Structure formats: structure tokens, C-alpha cells
Amino acid sequence: MTDFLQLSSLKPLSIEVVDGSYIVHAEGRMVPSACPECQTGRLHGHGTQKQYFRDTPTHGKTVQIAVQRRRYRCQDCHKTMFDPIPDLDTKRLATTRLIHYIRTHCFRETFASIARQVNMDEKTIRHIFDDYADELGSKFRFVTPRFMGIDELKIVGAFRAMITNVERRTVFDMRATRSKADLLAYFKVLPDRDSVEWVAMDMYHVYRQVMKEALPEARIVVDRFHIQRMANEVLEKMRKRFRKTLTQRQRLKLKDERFLLLKRKRDLSPEAISRISNWFQQFPLLGEAHSLKEAFFAIWENQTRTSAETAFQAWLDRLDPELRPDFKELTTAMTNWHGEVFAYFDNPITNAYTESVNNLAKGMNRMGRGYSFEVIRARMLYDEKARKDGSTLVSKRGPEADDDDSLCIGYATGHEVRTKAKRGPVSHHVIEYGPYIPTLTKLLESGHFE
Numbered sequence: 001m002t003d004f005l006q007l008s009s010l011k012p013l014s015i016e017v018v019d020g021s022y023i024v025h026a027e028g029r030m031v032p033s034a035c036p037e038c039q040t041g042r043l044h045g046h047g048t049q050k051q052y053f054r055d056t057p058t059h060g061k062t063v064q065i066a067v068q069r070r071r072y073r074c075q076d077c078h079k080t081m082f083d084p085i086p087d088l089d090t091k092r093l094a095t096t097r098l099i100h101y102i103r104t105h106c107f108r109e110t111f112a113s114i115a116r117q118v119n120m121d122e123k124t125i126r127h128i129f130d131d132y133a134d135e136l137g138s139k140f141r142f143v144t145p146r147f148m149g150i151d152e153l154k155i156v157g158a159f160r161a162m163i164t165n166v167e168r169r170t171v172f173d174m175r176a177t178r179s180k181a182d183l184l185a186y187f188k189v190l191p192d193r194d195s196v197e198w199v200a201m202d203m204y205h206v207y208r209q210v211m212k213e214a215l216p217e218a219r220i221v222v223d224r225f226h227i228q229r230m231a232n233e234v235l236e237k238m239r240k241r242f243r244k245t246l247t248q249r250q251r252l253k254l255k256d257e258r259f260l261l262l263k264r265k266r267d268l269s270p271e272a273i274s275r276i277s278n279w280f281q282q283f284p285l286l287g288e289a290h291s292l293k294e295a296f297f298a299i300w301e302n303q304t305r306t307s308a309e310t311a312f313q314a315w316l317d318r319l320d321p322e323l324r325p326d327f328k329e330l331t332t333a334m335t336n337w338h339g340e341v342f343a344y345f346d347n348p349i350t351n352a353y354t355e356s357v358n359n360l361a362k363g364m365n366r367m368g369r370g371y372s373f374e375v376i377r378a379r380m381l382y383d384e385k386a387r388k389d390g391s392t393l394v395s396k397r398g399p400e401a402d403d404d405d406s407l408c409i410g411y412a413t414g415h416e417v418r419t420k421a422k423r424g425p426v427s428h429h430v431i432e433y434g435p436y437i438p439t440l441t442k443l444l445e446s447g448h449f450e
């Protein structure tokens with residue numbers, strides 16, 4: 001018969017079709033000469049055992065290989081073993097080419113669909129994928145960020161922790177949960193965790209607890225967009241409340257004014273300002289809340305921490321008692337996170353990519369139908385183009401060159417290039433910071449991951 005399997009270490013003996021699936025009976029082609037354990041012992045036959053392995057689908061049928069494995073026993077060390085068949089993956093009871101097939105397809109198809117194609121358990125597909133993701137993770141190790149951002153994003157139905165490199169605009173990692181236990185376990189063994197100097201975060205107490213415990217040297221700064229957003233939320237709630245007291249026609253109008261209220265006043269046209277001013281005449285409290293919102297945003301325009309803190313105190317002092325309940329959530333957050341909020345003036349970093357990261361989440365949820373979070377994570381983190389755009393090529397000249405003589409060329413971002421004429425061969429290596437967020441966004445928008 002022709003070699004149905006085309007595998008060098010397996011010899012097919014016969015083929016049958018059972019319930020529309022191929023069953024190929026086969027045996028190993030290789031005969032071991034000496035014991036692989038002790039290297040010298042002579043091997044004796046020790047019976048046979050039938051084992052079943054899944055293989056890649058052929059002619060639209062699933063394939064299973066029934067292998068008559070030969071067993072051997074070493075005369076010297078008395079170990080028993082099966083004949084060597086490199087084409088088989090004994091951990092997953094599949095051919096190595098099926099493992100490869102699953103690894104390739106799991107980025108494009110759901111586990112359930114692959115499981116059907118190859119007639120395997122969905123759980124096994126997941127395990128094979130997990131092994132692969134671990135392998136990719138150790139192959140592409142990203143440099144631990146100096147300025148780290150941590151955000152929460154709802155992806156595939158649950159809140160996940162998104163960890164970014166604020167300086168490099170890259171995704172450093174995505175974690176399946178944002179629970180304290182999971183994040184502590186992760187950050188406590190983070191390689192080079194001492195090199196994290198700053199962490200920008202939203203006001204999620206678990207993140208602060210985890211950082212204080214796992215990265216005690218790192219300073220925390222509240223992402224200013226997160227706290228500023230709370231002032232806009234106050235305004236939104238009030239607008240909705242006042243809308244209820246209006247006639248139908250007026251209601252529609254106040255709905256249209258929503259974005260005018262949320263925008264910074266200085267960005268509004270004179271016509272828009274007169275429109276919102278009319279509402280403020282009708283609802284003076286809304287006007288006062290709007291002015292408080294503007295003053296709150298302006299706190300971040302201060303140049304120093306002291307002046308910002310003074311501005312905030314002045315803001316608190318002018319807060320109308322009637323409006324205190326509306327601003328309660330905001331003022332409580334400011335109290336609980338005071339140090340971290342004003343740390344911004346010591347190092348003005350933000351999760352400036354929060355907006356793009358939110359777009360990322362939207363894109364991921366679009367592709368998310370049927371994909372697990374782990375697959376989405378791996379596809380984002382290890383995307384070749386995005387990783388390349390987020391990496392830096394470092395060239396070193398000569399064996400005597402020290403770090404100062406390295407010349408850095410950013411692939412995408414065109415970082416500074418430093419050169420110094422020095423003799424000696426130039427060696428290049430790539431430093432990876434993780435996938436570049438703007439590239440990921442572009443790829444998601446272009447349907448690259450669909």
C-alpha cells in the first residue's frame with residue numbers, strides 16, 4: 001500500500017473507515033539499539049501494547065492511529081520503555097503534526113470548532129493552546145516597564161487587568177482577572193520588578209494594595225483622566241435629573257446638550273456657550289456644577305504640587321452644600337487617593353493610552369465571539385508586527401563599548417540615534433517592550449484578527 005501517513009517514524013499496516021473516520025493501524029519503524037536510560041544496557045522485547053493517537057484530518061475525515069507499541073526492558077537497569085516514535089506526542093496522545101495543526105488553527109478558530117475537526121476534547125485543545133502560550137511567553141520576554149500603567153478592561157464578559165508600558169506605549173501583559181490573589185501572585189514573581197519606578201492606575205483599591213505589597217519601591221500615581229472623568233459623571237447625573245422635570249420637547253434639547261456640558265468650556269463656540277447658559281439660567285445648580293467641573297479640571301493645569309493642592313482646597317471651600325451629595329463620590333475618592341492623585345505633579349504620567357486601550361478592548365470584544373480571553377491575549381501580545389513596532393534595535397560597537405556607546409534605533413517611533421565612532425564589530429540585538437498599542441489598534445480596525 002502507499003504510505004498513507006507520510007510520517008518517517010510510523011509505518012501504516014492497514015486502514016479502515018469506522019463511522020466516517022479513518023483508523024490507521026501502524027507500528028514504529030525505529031528499533032532502539034541500546035537502553036536510552038543507562039546508555040549501555042541491552043534491550044529485550046517485553047511484549048506490545050496498543051495505543052491510540054489522534055492525527056490531522058485527511059480527505060475531510062478525522063484520523064486516529066492505532067499503534068502497536070513495542071515494549072522493551074533493559075537487562076542492566078531493568079527499566080521498561082516503548083519503542084521511540086518521534087512523530088508522536090505522548091503527553092497529548094496526538095501526532096506532533098496534529099499539535100502543530102492545532103497551534104496554528106487556534107489563533108483563527110474557536111476551540112470548539114477545532115475540537116470537532118480533529119475529534120478531540122475541547123479541554124485537550126485548550127491544554128495544547130496553554131502549552132503554546134507558555135512557550136510564546138518565555139520566547140518573547142518583554143522588558144519590565146519603568147513607568148507602568150494598570151487599567152481594568154471588560155473583555156469577553158469579565159474585568160481583566162491590562163498592564164502597559166507607559167513610556168513605550170506598549171501592552172506589557174494582560175491578566176485574566178483583577179483579583180488580589182491573582183495579581184499578587186503575578187507581581188511577586190515579576191522579573192526585574194525592582195525596575196518599576198512608577199505605576200499609573202485608576203482608583204481601584206486592589207491595584208494599590210497589590211503594588212504596595214509586591215512592588216513597595218514603586219510610586220503610585222492616579223491616572224488623572226480617571227479622576228477627572230468623575231466630575232463629568234456628576235454633571236451627567238444632574239443633567240438627567242433635571243431632564244425629568246421638563247416637557248418632551250425640552251427634554252430632547254437637553255439630551256443634545258450633553259456633549260457641550262462635558263466638553264471643556266474653552267473648546268466651545270460662543271453659540272454653544274450661549275446654549276448651555278440658557279440651561280444654567282433655568283437650572284442654576286447645573287450651572288454651578290458645570291463651573292465646579294471646569295475648576296476641577298483646571299487643578300491639573302497647575303505647575304507644582306503645592307499650587308495644585310491649594311487649588312483643590314479652594315475648590316472644596318467653594319463647593320455649595322446643596323451640591324455636596326452630588327459630588328460626594330468625587331470628594332471621597334479625592335480623600336482616599338489624595339497622595340496618589342497629587343503624585344501626578346511629581347511625575348506627570350498618565351495612562352494616556354487609556355483611550356486607545358479602550359478601543360483595543362472594543363476591538364477585542366468584536367473578535368471575541370467564541371474566542372477565549374487567553375487566545376485574544378496571546379494574539380495581541382505576540383502579534384509579530386505589533387511586537388516589532390514596540391521594540392528597539394540596539395547596536396553595540398566593539399567589545400570595549402559600554403552602554404553609553406550603544407546606538408538605539410526605534411523601529412516605529414524613531415527614537416534618538418546616538419553614535420560614536422569606535423572600532424570593532426557591531427552587534428545588534430532587539431529589545432522587546434511588548435506590542436505597540438497604535439499598531440494593535442490599527443490591526444484591529446483593519447480586521448487583521450478576524
Ligand SMILES: [Zn+2]
Pocket residue numbers: 035036037038039040041074075076077078079
Ligand atoms: Zn538500561
